Amino acid sequence: MCGIAGKFNFDGAPVAPESLRGMIRMLAHRGPDDTGFHAEHGVGLAHARLSIIDLAGGQQPMGNEDSSLWIIFNGEIFNYVELREELLRKGHRFSTRADTEVILHLYEEKGEDCVRYLNGQWAFAIWDDQRRRLFLSRDRLGVRPLFYTQVNKAFIFGSEIKAIFAHPGVTREIDVHGLDEVFTYWCTIPPTTLFRNIHELPPGHSITVDAGGIVVRPYWDNQFERESGVVAPSREQGYAEELLQLLIDATQIRLRSDVPVGAYLSGGLDSTVTTALVKKYTNARLRTFSVAFDDAEFDESAFQADAVRFLDTEHQEIRCSKNQIGEVFPDVIWHTEKPVLRTAPAPMYLLSRLVQKCGYKVVVTGEGADEVLGGYDIFKETKIRRFWQSQPDSRMRPTLLRRLYPYLQNVQNQPDAYRKAFFHINVDRNLQPFFSHLPRWQLTAKLRMFFSDTVNAEIGADDGFSKVRSRLPQSYSSWDSFRQAQYLETKFLLPGYILSSQGDRVAMAHSVEGRFPFLDHRVVEFASRLPVSLKMKVLNEKYLLKRCAAGLIPPSVLKRHKQPYRAPEACSFLESSAREYMEELLSPEQLQRDGIFDHRAVGLLQAKFRKGTAIGIKDNMGLVGIVSTQLLVHQFINRFESRMTPDGV
Amino acid sequence: MVFKDELRQFVTDNFMFGKPCEGFADDDSFIERGIIDSTAVMELIAFLEARYRIKLQDQELIPDNFDSINKLARFVANRLEPNHTAELDAGRVLLGPTSFQLAGTDGPDT
Numbered sequence: 001m002c003g004i005a006g007k008f009n010f011d012g013a014p015v016a017p018e019s020l021r022g023m024i025r026m027l028a029h030r031g032p033d034d035t036g037f038h039a040e041h042g043v044g045l046a047h048a049r050l051s052i053i054d055l056a057g058g059q060q061p062m063g064n065e066d067s068s069l070w071i072i073f074n075g076e077i078f079n080y081v082e083l084r085e086e087l088l089r090k091g092h093r094f095s096t097r098a099d100t101e102v103i104l105h106l107y108e109e110k111g112e113d114c115v116r117y118l119n120g121q122w123a124f125a126i127w128d129d130q131r132r133r134l135f136l137s138r139d140r141l142g143v144r145p146l147f148y149t150q151v152n153k154a155f156i157f158g159s160e161i162k163a164i165f166a167h168p169g170v171t172r173e174i175d176v177h178g179l180d181e182v183f184t185y186w187c188t189i190p191p192t193t194l195f196r197n198i199h200e201l202p203p204g205h206s207i208t209v210d211a212g213g214i215v216v217r218p219y220w221d222n223q224f225e226r227e228s229g230v231v232a233p234s235r236e237q238g239y240a241e242e243l244l245q246l247l248i249d250a251t252q253i254r255l256r257s258d259v260p261v262g263a264y265l266s267g268g269l270d271s272t273v274t275t276a277l278v279k280k281y282t283n284a285r286l287r288t289f290s291v292a293f294d295d296a297e298f299d300e301s302a303f304q305a306d307a308v309r310f311l312d313t314e315h316q317e318i319r320c321s322k323n324q325i326g327e328v329f330p331d332v333i334w335h336t337e338k339p340v341l342r343t344a345p346a347p348m349y350l351l352s353r354l355v356q357k358c359g360y361k362v363v364v365t366g367e368g369a370d371e372v373l374g375g376y377d378i379f380k381e382t383k384i385r386r387f388w389q390s391q392p393d394s395r396m397r398p399t400l401l402r403r404l405y406p407y408l409q410n411v412q413n414q415p416d417a418y419r420k421a422f423f424h425i426n427v428d429r430n431l432q433p434f435f436s437h438l439p440r441w442q443l444t445a446k447l448r449m450f451f452s453d454t455v456n457a458e459i460g461a462d463d464g465f466s467k468v469r470s471r472l473p474q475s476y477s478s479w480d481s482f483r484q485a486q487y488l489e490t491k492f493l494l495p496g497y498i499l500s501s502q503g504d505r506v507a508m509a510h511s512v513e514g515r516f517p518f519l520d521h522r523v524v525e526f527a528s529r530l531p532v533s534l535k536m537k538v539l540n541e542k543y544l545l546k547r548c549a550a551g552l553i554p555p556s557v558l559k560r561h562k563q564p565y566r567a568p569e570a571c572s573f574l575e576s577s578a579r580e581y582m583e584e585l586l587s588p589e590q591l592q593r594d595g596i597f598d599h600r601a602v603g604l605l606q607a608k609f610r611k612g613t614a615i616g617i618k619d620n621m622g623l624v625g626i627v628s629t630q631l632l633v634h635q636f637i638n639r640f641e642s643r644m645t646p647d648g649v
Numbered sequence: 650m651v652f653k654d655e656l657r658q659f660v661t662d663n664f665m666f667g668k669p670c671e672g673f674a675d676d677d678s679f680i681e682r683g684i685i686d687s688t689a690v691m692e693l694i695a696f697l698e699a700r701y702r703i704k705l706q707d708q709e710l711i712p713d714n715f716d717s718i719n720k721l722a723r724f725v726a727n728r729l730e731p732n733h734t735a736e737l738d739a740g741r742v743l744l745g746p747t748s749f750q751l752a753g754t755d756g757p758d759t
Contacts, residue, residue, distance in 0.1 A: 415710035418690045421680045443686055449668050601666035608663060613695070616688040 003027025015044030058098035075122035142203030142495025187496025250520035267303030270366025326578025368518035374535025436485030
């Protein structure tokens with residue numbers, strides 16, 4: 001795991017080494033162990049290394065035998081052992097044991113198609129000197145980040161936007177369309193980012209850059225098959241065995257490392273399964289890490305303790321308070337590089353700090369199971385709404401809405417008539433493709449009321465979610481709404497929030513690499529072929545995974561009600577140091593200077609929180625979103641130079 | 650009615666944050682115009698109970714009573730004693746505290 005940055009001059013002019021040094025310094029947190037540079041023929045590559053595989057021999061940039069290819073690579077190729085053997089059989093000679101070199105030789109063998117053979121999580125750039133061409137790629141699901149821009153006849157790229165901003169001549173301006181996307185979908189939709197003219201390479205895409213220009217191409221997308229009907233109970237066991245075998249292999253290859261591998265243990269089904277598999281297939285005593293909350297509403301430590309006892313791991317936890325969340329939130333936003341509507345990334349930031357203190361660089365986690373195997377409440381919500389829609393006059397069917405969000409007291413207490421209005425089933429024909437996500441997106445988009453008139457005018461009228469619509473595959477309309485919901489979650493929220501703001505960015509802030517067995521592309525593709533009834537049986541989520549997990553994990557965890565990972569929200573800013581910076585950033589004067597939000601509307605929202613009358617999700621998302629946006633503006637627009645210290649951050 | 654202005658002000662400040670929807674009228678449905686979301690109605694109930702010292706029954710918590718400024722005003726007027734309404738109209742009494750407390754910060758999550 002590392003940080004990469006580089007530049008390609010379209011006119012072939014040499015790349016100044018000091019510009020590369022300035023960029024890579026901003027990524028020191030991603031790769032504290034070593035830095036390396038390579039420049040020739042109008043290209044410059046820089047690398048910050050976190051040593052995990054081949055500690056002595058894996059320095060980068062790495063060249064091939066005749067130095068005609070050079071690579072910088074952030075990530076891991078988990079099937080590198082098998083690929084290396086195949087390449088050796090074909091006559092390739094290796095000078096290191098590193099997975100990085102495998103990509104180089106595979107590129108020699110397969111060209112740009114090499115990415116189709118990789119099983120892993122990556123963002124890399126290969127300079128092909130003979131073709132005078134730069135080839136960049138990002139993994140299928142977007143575990144590792146990659147951003148780029150084109151400025152002054154140059155293509156500039158980096159693992160994080162702050163590296164690009166460190167290059168002279170790159171301007172820093174908020175892109176209000178990116179802002180609008182976060183305040184609708186909870187994430188940006190690539191290539192849009194929060195910054196004008198800074199682009200994100202979408203997951204499953206590659207880019208080639210040469211004197212002729214930039215070409216972005218997809219190489220993978222998640223494709224579902226048509227519903228294959230109800231599965232006979234006799235066949236369920238076969239599916240369960242196949243899934244378990246895939247998960248075992250996906251976990252085993254994710255233990256390939258020359259440093260010890262730990263595991264996150266949330267107390268939920270997914271991370272307990274991955275921890276159980278790690279434990280089963282490793283000889284070393286396993287270290288596990290978790291977040292506990294002072295506030296019982298969010299705390300899962302009882303289940304974590306059950307899992308630790310059952311799996312006999314050496315466990316450590318952080319206890320997280322709302323004040324701590326408020327304290328570290330500015331640093332969290334420095335790393336997420338986009339606003340968030342939830343504070344949930346902050347405890348993950350604190351957790352990776354604990355992992356780093358314990359001397360660990362790698363953790364296996366359960367991320368991805370909810371998207372791939374049907375765990376999220378939004379899937380349950382979609383099923384219930386569709387069931388109700390088939391008989392709209394039914395009195396009984398909407399009562400199932402009470403089954404949603406049992407852990408949310410406010411939602412449970414609301415009057416039925418209002419619950420029915422919120423989870424509405426009368427959806428315009430034009431919006432049917434988004435049936436599953438409409439309640440969430442329409443609620444979130446209400447937050448536009450906090451934008452200034454200038455920003456709202458620039459964003460323009462509601463466009464019917466056209467950006468997302470334009471990214472849907474042709475076959476999307478043939479899928480049922482459960483699979484459509486899965487696609488939307490996996491395509492957009494997973495890379496745009498879960499794996500980035502709550503994943504890579506807050507883990508790599510402390511040089512910690514996450515590995516995700518559920519996001520092995522073989523597991524994802526297998527799950528996409530599964531009938532929906534094996535993902536959610538009636539309203540029993542992750543049904544097939546639970547079948548696999550029986551006996552592997554404690555019964556209490558297997559049978560528990562799913563509790564999504566959540567953290568104290570806007571209340572985190574109402575006390576101690578957070579209140580101080582919030583009041584400064586949200587003062588009428590500062591808001592007017594920055595021009596993004598309407599200071600009167602923000603003032604009324606703050607007043608609600610001061611009075612203690614803000615209880616709804618919209619108010620909470622609003623305040624967290626506004627504070628995080630203002631922190632972003634403060635750190636990346638107004639005061640970026642002050643963060644460009646010799647030590648990076 | 651004084652309290653109709655007060656209700657409109659409460660809805661505008663707390664659910665529209667001082668930026669009323671274009672052409673927002675006293676008969677407009679809160680639900681249809683997306684002004685009140687699934688939990689905001691509880692905020693409204695808490696306000697009514699605290700401000701006007703009335704206790705709402707479960708069966709009263711329906712859109713027919715709450716879904717527009719006019720419906721709200723009618724509902725409050727019916728629940729208040731006639732003499733209280735008259736005094737309120739005349740601005741002679743202040744009913745209940747103007748601030749109220751609700752606990753919890755919830756919402757669906759992934």
